[in-house]
Amino acid sequence: MTLTLTPHKLSGSVTPPPSKSQSHRYLIAAALAGAGSVIHNLADSQDIQATRHCMSALLDAGKAWWPLFEVPKDMPPEELKACQARQERALQATGGDLPLLFCGESGSTLRFLIPVALALRGGARFWGEGRLMERPQKPYFDLFEEKGVYYRQRENILGVRGVLAPGEYRLPGDVSSQFITGLLYALPLLEDDSKIMLTTDLESRNYVDMTLEALAAFGVKADWLEDRALVVPGGQTYRPAEVAIEADWSQAGFWYAANGLGNEVDIKNMNPRSTQGDRRAAAYYEKLCQSGTVDLDVSQCPDLVPELAVHAALRAGQTTHIVNAARLRMKESDRLAAVREELCKLGARVTEGPDSLTIQGVDALTGGRVDSHNDHRIAMMLAVAATRCSGPVTLTGAESVRKSYPNFWEDYTALGGRTAREEDV
Template sequence: MTSIKVTPGKLQGELRIPPSKSYTHRAVILASIADGTSIIKNPLLGRDTMASIRACQALGVKIKVGENTVEIQGPGPNTAPSDIINVENSGTTLRFMTAISALSPNGHTVLTGDSSIRKRPMQPLLDALAQVGVTCWSTQLTGTAPIVISGGGIRGGVANIDGSISSQFASSLIVSCLRARSKTEVHLIGDTVSRPYVDATLEITKRFGGTVDSRQAETFTIPANQTISPTNIEIPADLSSAALLSACTVMTDSQVTFRGIDFTLPQADMQIIEMLKCLGAQIKFDAAKAKLVVTNDGDLNGGTFDLHDCPDLTPVIAVLALRSTRVTRISRIEHTRFKETDRISILAQELPKTGAKVTEYPDGLKIQPPSSIQPCELDAHDDHRLFMAFCAAAMAASAPCIIHGLETIDVSYPSFINDLTSIGATFEVMDK
């Protein structure tokens, strides 16, 4: 594991936000089932999205990856893979490809991943796929990967799917059932989490000519045998990455301008703008110039934050709590226990090293800030968002800190360290 020494200091300058990971995944998968050649412009070519690209290639889809484009020739899947598909640490790839693999004309697909992936719950998706005629199972009979999916297509029909663990179950089912043999109705049951990600799936499906009727609450009606149109699409900036960069700015009492911000496509983490304002940061957004200016010059307010629909903001708000003058409470995030790590547990374990007092609840955290952030060593536990959030905390500490897990940034933001260095951050790479 590679570690990095973070020296506190202010930031100043401009950065362009990297492309969206979630939209890149969805564009790759929809282009792979489209009838023709699609061009994806400005894709995020990180470890997770490359896992989706390789998975689609394993199912017979022809894909050319350029410097700033991905060319995909559908329709696929058109063959069973010749080997097991390793999704590495990409939960999005695992969930989408579990459903998409059923569209293979015959044979079987086996999906697995690293030790973290093999712990992620999959049973709600397996149950829903069975309801629309797909034969699939967990090899360990535990509802986790490795997963085996039989090809032969999707019959369609009615599927009830539990969305209380991940909205990706619904998104993957919706996209795959565009090619089902008969009309499909997908009913969300339970307290659906991260709902804006389903909205993102619906929006990009529309861009590829797909039809999904979502007028009835918690029900998605999908006409059968749809022709998915090849599309040239540009991936928007990733507001999850923007949130982390904003945290670095606010924690260090700095001013940074972020370019390429686009709110026209739905993203769960666009809520960070109002949250930063509530905390006391100064935010200026110019939609015409796609420009966001973030400024801070003092301690923050703290407060109570319901992150049910935007769980990836959990590390961001938890770290911003360290600069607050009062307690911060984060609620309704029980589903973050099923991310790359159990984020509630790891934050409760790591943040006290900074001097904070942290109380862990089944669905959230209470964080009492320290008088100052103490120098310490923080371990991201192989979680890219925790690593970047811990860097933000370290940049505001009273002395240099060591953060373990540098290699994790390849998942979603490979240029994170280089970008921050360009606006004044000081890092030193070292081995653990």
């Protein structure tokens, strides 16, 4: 979908969507607990739909607990039919007796569920789209070679088969916390105790703490033994619970950025004490509103980079350094390159380093034609940028927001954003 965005000031109140990170975590724990859980305010983005359907395939009787959720609605019939057709084609192509799990483009779904599938079913075949299967899985592959677990990847299908045994699991902490989370869900299901030992310092620790919080809500114990070690007792059972998902701080960051560009958006219903690492959006917004050079370390909150970058782009005469962002190279797009490329099309001054962006603030942005790179966060960044452009912005791939914020364009227009499909302009 291509939208033409006409510059116009945003104003009014908005509540960001439910946290995608919490939604994944509570959804998996609820599924492992069986019937009886209630999740309020569960996200219904494409990534969460992927986790729902994967857990259903793993548990066979998964549909028994779907109706217990206040939200989400079932996938639209035409989308469900298309998904089933793709699954059937993949089944015919790959064969085998392991469940086939369609992960879409969700890295969390894939990495969280690889160990869970081994613990529950002795393995699975994971099928992804877009750039998903290009994302590195080496921490798991290294563990599998050590533990005797078979794995094989052919293009967009990854198969794993074997026994997940209790014991010590050593993996790096500076690649992605998602590998740690996957083990934290699976290891409590094993007979004996396990440890997760990190061989490097952990980045995005808040995401691990969010996982521990979700486990505790469903009656499962796991905890830090020291900075680089987690202890996970075995023989545990997930228990049904009633929980509520918080509003998403990573999405709130786009509305903070809009305010940094002179808009007047009142961001509602945020939890300032949340375990979401992206709650740094508020503090980093305050830093960017100050004069002078600003250095932002995003090692603990890499998803905030697009919104931080668009805010920084209009800090006229001021310099912003965004550092420790190398992991953004392997998101839905090469997000560092995409941020630089698209903002520069609008007249921003952005220099890209191997793991960083340096942004020299300008007075104003121009209009023009830009692309989302099929990346939801790039699309939302450009929508915010359009509010301060001197001419219309034509955005291709605007539908990519469905991955994490399905109602983004509705919220944007309710706040005064002016959008039109290109063919209607």
